[in-house]
Amino acid sequence: xxxxxxxxxxxxxxxxxxxxxxxxxxxxxxxxxxxxxxxxxxxxxxxxxxxxxxxxxxxxxxxxxxxxxxxxxxxxxxxxxxxxxxxxxxxxxxxxxxxxxxxxxxxxxxxxxxxxxxxxxxxxxxxxxxxxxxxxxxxxx
Numbered sequence: 001x002x003x004x005x006x007x008x009x010x011x012x013x014x015x016x017x018x019x020x021x022x023x024x025x026x027x028x029x030x031x032x033x034x035x036x037x038x039x040x041x042x043x044x045x046x047x048x049x050x051x052x053x054x055x056x057x058x059x060x061x062x063x064x065x066x067x068x069x070x071x072x073x074x075x076x077x078x079x080x081x082x083x084x085x086x087x088x089x090x091x092x093x094x095x096x097x098x099x100x101x102x103x104x105x106x107x108x109x110x111x112x113x114x115x116x117x118x119x120x121x122x123x124x125x126x127x128x129x130x131x132x133x134x135x136x137x138x139x140x141x
Contacts, residue, residue: 003030004085004093004127006102007039009137014041018051021096029094029140038088042101042123045084046077057100058110062122065112074101078123082130092133094140095124104136 008015011022030037044050053064055074062074078101085093095102103121108114120128127134 001033001035001092002038002088002090003035004081004088004090004095004132005030005037005039006094006096006099007041007044008096009094010037010039012039012041014044014050016043016050016052016054023137025137025140026094038084038090040081040084042077042081043074044077045080046073046075048073048077054112055100056108056110056112057119057121062100063110074122077101078126081123082126085127085130085132090132092135093124093127094135094137095121095127097136097138104134 008021009023009026011020013020053066055062055064055070062071064070095104098106099121101121101123104124106116107119107121109117124134
């Protein structure tokens with residue numbers, strides 16, 4: 001089965017800081033289960049650079065730490081990544097926790113202080129609304 005995966009979890013340096021979030025649980029799970037990874041980074045697909053200013057969802061709008069509105073880039077990238085899921089036939093996604101794009105259960109609260117709140121990132125919510133199953137690495141068995 002093809003599985004959409006946050007590219008940073010596979011070691012791609014697309015994180016806002018220029019690094020990645022390589023998660024060997026994800027890599028090993030994909031191999032063990034015989035799944036094919038379809039890596040995506042909605043933020044990069046939306047036209048944002050690497051590295052970039054960190055962003056959080058503030059009152060429903062994705063905002064960079066310096067106050068710039070980057071909501072359009074996040075939503076454009078989420079739409080393009082959803083289109084990729086459809087073209088690849090992926091029905092499952094494993095996404096980076098807490099991200100304003102990919103957070104499944106929690107995201108940062110918009111204060112740029114590291115506090116978290118329940119909620120989904122822009123891309124995770126779009127996938128859920130489209131009927132895809134969405135997991136975080138900690139959900140894998």
